[in-house]
Amino acid sequence: MAGYRERRDGPVTSRSVIQVPLWNSPYLGNFMECQLRLAEEVRSRFGYGTHFVLGDGAQGQAWRADVERAGASASVATTPGSALRQHIIEVAEAHSGALIHTHFSAPDLAGASAAHELGIPCIWQAHTGFDVYRLPQRAKDVVKMRIIARRRVDRLLVVSPWLADLTRRRGAPGDRIHVIPNPIATERFSEAPDRAAARTRLGLSPDALVVLALGWWPTVKGVDVFVDALDGIAARRGDVEGLLVGEEDMRAFLDERLPRPPPWLRVTGFVEDAAWLFAAADVFVSASRHEGQSGAIGEALACGLPVVMSDIPGSAEWAAAPHMSVFPSEDSAALAARLEPILAASPDQRRAQGAEAALWVTATHGIDAWCERMSAIYAELLPVATARSEPSRAPAA
Numbered sequence: 001m002a003g004y005r006e007r008r009d010g011p012v013t014s015r016s017v018i019q020v021p022l023w024n025s026p027y028l029g030n031f032m033e034c035q036l037r038l039a040e041e042v043r044s045r046f047g048y049g050t051h052f053v054l055g056d057g058a059q060g061q062a063w064r065a066d067v068e069r070a071g072a073s074a075s076v077a078t079t080p081g082s083a084l085r086q087h088i089i090e091v092a093e094a095h096s097g098a099l100i101h102t103h104f105s106a107p108d109l110a111g112a113s114a115a116h117e118l119g120i121p122c123i124w125q126a127h128t129g130f131d132v133y134r135l136p137q138r139a140k141d142v143v144k145m146r147i148i149a150r151r152r153v154d155r156l157l158v159v160s161p162w163l164a165d166l167t168r169r170r171g172a173p174g175d176r177i178h179v180i181p182n183p184i185a186t187e188r189f190s191e192a193p194d195r196a197a198a199r200t201r202l203g204l205s206p207d208a209l210v211v212l213a214l215g216w217w218p219t220v221k222g223v224d225v226f227v228d229a230l231d232g233i234a235a236r237r238g239d240v241e242g243l244l245v246g247e248e249d250m251r252a253f254l255d256e257r258l259p260r261p262p263p264w265l266r267v268t269g270f271v272e273d274a275a276w277l278f279a280a281a282d283v284f285v286s287a288s289r290h291e292g293q294s295g296a297i298g299e300a301l302a303c304g305l306p307v308v309m310s311d312i313p314g315s316a317e318w319a320a321a322p323h324m325s326v327f328p329s330e331d332s333a334a335l336a337a338r339l340e341p342i343l344a345a346s347p348d349q350r351r352a353q354g355a356e357a358a359l360w361v362t363a364t365h366g367i368d369a370w371c372e373r374m375s376a377i378y379a380e381l382l383p384v385a386t387a388r389s390e391p392s393r394a395p396a397a
Helices: 029-046 064-069 082-094 108-118 135-152 161-169 195-202 223-236 248-257 275-280 295-302 313-320 332-344 347-365 367-386
Strands: 016-020 049-055 073-077 097-103 122-126 155-158 177-179 209-214 240-245 265-268 283-286 307-310 325-327
Touching: 016 029, 016 082, 029 049, 029 064, 029 295, 029 367, 049 082, 064 073, 073 082, 082 097, 082 108, 097 108, 097 367, 108 122, 108 135, 155 161, 155 367, 161 177, 161 313, 195 275, 209 223, 209 275, 209 332, 223 240, 223 248, 223 332, 240 248, 240 275, 248 265, 283 295, 283 332, 295 307, 295 313, 295 347, 307 313, 307 332, 325 332, 347 367
Parallel strands: 016 049, 016 097, 049 073, 097 122, 122 155, 155 177, 209 240, 209 283, 240 265, 283 307, 307 325
Antiparallel strands: none
């Protein structure tokens, strides 16, 4: 046990699910909020604990206290590759691992190898993919999907139908692929911050019509499309402000594209509680060229904001939301055309439509229903694990 030094933060249980998201964001976010709810469900339903393997950078983050409050434990894996595999093996042995569940592709191979050595089931979960399936990736998939996934992975979970199609194309066994869209932790937005206070905090005019977009990955998120659309609208009306959220990459992108920032543009870094962003805005825009499944769209809808989104496959499921407005990806003129009637509507109209969309999100993408679906997957695999007395190293293949 030379590599594993983290103490147990939660209650000792007979067995545990080992979640490997390598999460290292400064913020808990919708993803981890939902994972903590799942950990509570796993403990209640199966009597199993949950141990999270976090990424380098998670040390000392304030949200580690939320992990403890959820009754889970956590450790930080500081190195990738074979060291990550050994870390997973050691925490699985320390916490009587019954199942290994990896996320975001980076820990997939290490997780599958560790699960195979310990003789316990393995789940891979894909949250995003690639829009162009290039030859180098195809070559990698000969091993990853056509050999390892077929031999050592019990379930492949994806968050959208297009990712299921991509996973099949990559060579994964189709009968093990399950589509389970990510939920939205709508409870996070049950009490919205004060609108005026949010605008003061973010440097926005109190009476402006504010159009919000996230730009942390500026090319993929379509920051240029957003800027071009808003620039045209601002030329026709002077009461519009655009709020872009991102860090260094986005600021560098804007500096190159806009040597002289337009007067309507406001820029902020990430905000720990996204409710402040949504409280300050009148409309949310997702101009992405590519997404696995946009959680931000669901969060905006949950906060009662009108949404305009690009027509990419990763956002397709949100098209069913009431009053959703969709434009052709990369078409800034079409984005402007979809935005203008929303901005021209009265505040009461926008609020009424937003309230309807918020109810729809809670009904269709709430955490409770998602926990039920995840628990059904676990129930298929955990009895296999409990049939084995303790994790034991299987003979090498």
